[in-house]
Amino acid sequence: MEPNKETRNPMMRRPVVKEELVEYMRTKQKQLTGELGVIEEEAHRENVPVIPHETVVFLQFLLGQLKPKNILEVGAAIGFSSSLMAETIGADGHVTTIDRFDVMIRKAKETYKRLELENRVTLLEGDAVDILSTLPKDEYDFVFMDSAKSKYIVFLPEILRVLKKGGVLMVDDIFQGGTIVEDVKDIKRNQRAIHRGLNKFLDTVLTHPDLTSTLVPLGDGIILITKEKDEIVLLENE
Ligand SMILES: C[S@@+](CC[C@H](N)C(=O)[O-])C[C@H]1O[C@@H](n2cnc3c(N)ncnc32)[C@H](O)[C@@H]1O
Structure with a gap:
């Protein structure tokens, strides 16, 4: 499958902990069984x-504890993580996911059918950017954001509007292979928008x-955020 703009970002998917530990986490923890496991293998192969x-394991554990009923994801790709979340929360729950890339949309539909x-x-x-503002306020008890990294800060006000009070926002790929702490001058020009956007976020x-x-520090870094009040006011300079 042709990678899209996000998948060409060289910083993505660079684990931020020691390689041997990453290998340990990937092989020693329970593997997925059934068709979802096959889809995970295919995704890695391709x-x-x-x-x-x-x-995957962290998300299963977290959702097992939080037991959300209504999940929103930004960034479906082939529908792997949305399927994982739907299977984990069970038939009483629902996952809504968003993607803008036609190739991914087609693959995601196939995945949901297969599963x-x-x-x-x-x-x-x-x-x-267009879809989030159409979603109802306080609708979701868990949001997983895994899309264009420079846009996390742009999506944040709408995400916090649709997330229930007490709900959790989980955001993936926030460390950019550890470069997030570097001075922007030392970042390649074509990575600076992501660097600035993520730092601001x-x-x-x-x-x-x-x-x-x-x-x-899982994968390329995750942040978990709880919304503690009904209304979250973001300051102008945030
Ligand atoms: C890293 S992939 C998501 C992987 C998926 N969460 C999984 O683990 O199975 C990021 C996806 O976000 C989508 N994306 C990026 N920016 C977007 C935007 N502004 N609106 C909708 N989708 C977006 C891309 O098309 C891509 O398919």
């Missing part, structure tokens, strides 16, 4: 950007008084 296995999840996953086709959520956040 270099499709799906969440790495350590994030018989068509009634439990809704795929919204288009740019999240992290500064905003990590310092906001009504958000509780924790950074987790």
Whole structure:
């Protein structure tokens, strides 16, 4: 499959912990069984950007504890993580996911069909910039954001509007192979928008008084954010 712009980002999918530990996390933790396991293997073989296995296991554990009923994802790709979430929360729950890339949309639909999840996953086709504002307020108890990294800061106000109070926002690929801490001058020109956008996003959520956040060095870095109030006001300069 032809990679799209996001999949060509060289910083993506660069684990930020020691290689041997990454290998340990990927091989020693439980593997996926059944058709979803086959889809995970196919994605890795074809270099499709799906969440790495350590994030799969983390997500299963987290959702098992949080037991969300209504999940939103930004960035469906081939529908792997949305299917994983739908299978993990069970038939009482629902996952809505968004993607704008026609090749991925076609593959995602095939995935949901293969896994018989068509009634439990809704795929919204288009740019999240346009779609997020059409979603109802306080609708979701868990949001997984895994899309264009420079846009996380742009999506944030709408994500916080649709997330319920007490709900959790999980965001993937936030460390950019560890380069997030480097000075922007040392970042390649074509990576600077992502670098600036991600830094702005992290500064905003990590310092906001009504958000509780924790950074987790899994894959290329994850942040978990809890919305502590009904309304989250983001300051102009955030
Ligand atoms: C890393 S992949 C998602 C992988 C998926 N979550 C998984 O693990 O199975 C990122 C996806 O986000 C989509 N994407 C990026 N920016 C987007 C936007 N602004 N609106 C909608 N989709 C977007 C891309 O087309 C791509 O398929």
